[in-house]
Amino acid sequence: MNILGIETSCDETAAALWQTMDGKGRILAEKVASQIDTHARFGGVVPEVASREHLAVLPILAQQVMQQAGLTWSELDGIAVTAGPGLMGALLVGTAWARGAACVNNIPVLPVHHMEGHLLAPGLDHELPPFPFVTLLVSGGHTLLVRVDGIGRYVQLGQTIDDAAGECFDKSARLLGLPYPGGPAIAKLAENGDAKRFALPRPMLNRDNLDFSFSGLKTAVMYAVHKMDDMDEQTRTDMAASVEAAICEVLVSKSIRACRQTGSKHLLIAGGVAANRTLRHLLETQSENSGISVHLPRPEHCTDNAAMIAYAAAKRLEKGLAFPDKWDARPRWPLEELSKT
């Protein structure tokens, strides 16, 4: 089975070819064109600019992936495309392209939930652990904990009640005069910083639930920065380390609590922030103490990619799960709806 995956939900245009043969799957080809440089001058993703760039890039990227995979269009069994959630204009580029390509080649279009792609992304690089397991999905737009009971069976355990963790990185970075995206910029600056110099809050850590909140942390960073008339380089470095530590500690503590509460021995991490080295290190050390196995995708599969979309579609097909006949791009699409199909 050969599935072409297409991803255009935000600021990465991606295409990938996933092949399943004799029960084993592999990526035949994948390409991601990031728009980070394009959006950097705006300090965040501009939907109209993103949509224009997706259209300019996607047709070429898809051709390149097909050539790299060495497949003809008639060898495809389906085109999996991110149908939501995401930026409406951006989603429409991918879904319209997929509908056209699928119709001409007489193959089905497989609309995939972007989050399901991320939740299952660790399976691209390693065998998925036995169900149920807990996944922390943490990116610029999302921070949530999900119990995965099976393919297509997801229970949301907690989520951010305000800003996403990645958003907190972006906003803190801006306060420190760092470029967009903030996560990698803060992580780089934080390498030589003292994470204990600034006592930043660990929001909602004392609450018994599995929800997150990062807007208060961002405000605390803002007050701390504004209190200082002039920040020298070491102070900026220490502040970056302190912000990174505060965000990562909350994410790790809540994730381990989620595993304990659900009795899961496996924790998967997905989303762009999962590429953060401090987070990965903290997770590996703290989970080991708790007897929990951590499963991390390769960094390139943490951020938005099309291999995870093709993979999620392939897994759903393997399980005999249905794809809707009538569907449209959905900027908002609750993950729980997948469990009802």
Add this chain to the structure above:
Amino acid sequence: MKNILALDIAFGPASACLLRRDGNTFTADGADDRPHSQAIMPLLQSLLDESGLDWTDLDMLAAGVGPGSFTGLRIAAATLAGINSSLDLPLIELSSLAISAMQVEVEGDAPLFVVEDGRSGLAYCACYQGDRVIRADACLIWDKVRLLGPASYTAHRASKTELPGWTFSAPVISRAQAMAQLIASRAETLGDTASMPRFATPAYLIASQAERNVQSN
């Protein structure tokens, strides 16, 4: 003549036409008030079914590339790019304002302005004489458009109160029919098809609001 499939979604509902090698033309205008990504492929498929052609019988594609609704232009361009992923056909890019001009019957082949609301105090404006360009497609502030008249004009969405003293001419044929006529006249003068584009590039004529904000700061 060639088998040519065309799509335009610049101003509201999708319009599509198919020109067959034998000279027959098939047209379809979407009933939806807004471009609807679910409706477009069935619309195109219905044209193929009606004409008795298969996708692989097509020789060429054509697209209304704007100016017009950004989302509509992108849906049309992305749909055709998907279709062309495996067909690899040459593509004719049509001005969506030129299609609008072809919808109107003008006495004595007089020049006709096409003026459409571009939002934020801007208008898309062009002047055509049949399929001949008298004034190229441009995005102008309304005051500049008014200075070009009074004249005869047509529009789908522009408010008539924006152009006092101008004479409005309503479309008399469907957008799909007008597109077919425009393609027929263009197809006769096409040169080397190998050098034609494979994908449509929307003519937005205007930067996004965020880009304009950055430029003005």
